[in-house]
Amino acid sequence: MSDFMEKLRHLIKGGEGCIDHMYLDTVAKVTVGVGNMLPNVAAAQALPFLLRDSGSSASPSEIAQDFESVTEQEPAKVASRYKQYTQLYLPEGAIDDLLDRRIEGFERRLRDDFPDYDGYPESVRLALMDMVFNLGNRGLITKFPSLTRAVRENDWAECAAQCRRRGIADSRNEEVRNLFLMALG
Template sequence: MNREQLKQDIRTHEGVINHLYQDTRGNATIGVGQLVPDAAYARTLPLVHRDNRQPASGEEIDAEYARVMAEPPAMVASRYRSATELILPDDEIDKVLDQRVDEFMAGLSRHLPGFEQFPEGAQQALLDMAFNLGVGGLTRKFPKLMRAAKQQDWQTCAAECSRRGIGDQRNAATRALFDGACRA
């Protein structure tokens, strides 16, 4: 699988935001769609000051998290920038994304025997869906697709991969990946 292409596709669909913001559901997020469930998790991230790149203290991270969560929910991510002083550096964003891809690959491998041998397009489509929904969400919300994936029935996967709340372009890209797997 072309891991770099997968990461670039996810970056394109999710966007890359180096400061805390609230996503469309009002969840604190940073980087490439990385959920930040609470200030304690935010403190595990190597956040630095935007102006001088010095590491942020735990207290500064707690205060920043509180400021962002006090803002109105679900605005465009850039609107939260004025409430922030801290950023996650680009190399750290890449590390977090790599970790998440590894976690999703492992999770999909547990649920889909032979995942590593699936056609590249099918792997990328399933990873994109897992990135968006979580592996648990993918298995719960898309049981027909998961049954089809176990049988390597990519045509059914293509017909079943549309997600609500996701842009038409991203859904079309996922379908195209499954369609491509039909021809592989």
């Protein structure tokens, strides 16, 4: 794995959290890993969940049971609160594989939106990936037009001034701001 990918995984996991059991996100969607929403039981059953007690592979019915148990809970609580309603966990390697696939998809679209993406300083690529992981590619472009313009103009100081997201921890916003500022040299 590249040094950039290690840094990116660390950044995204730090901002999004990394939860090995199913939980409900802020909009009542069953989620696992690093913000990986599971739209239905079949999506959960496609993942290699293990039984917490024995470490053996979970059956489709056991996965469905955890999914339904979590679905019945009150949404938007701290993710760790949902662990008591589950008997399964997703191993770290599977969480990383899911994260890597999502990162690859976001990066492909970033290259479409910003043709010079691969030539940007590493810190800028990290900052953009953090933002797009949170907002989606379309959300980044449509909700942050001034930042988008600044990225295309390689104006990293303006990017730092325009990257603040609502509903995100101040520490995460500050980390992204500092990543843009690092590109100034």
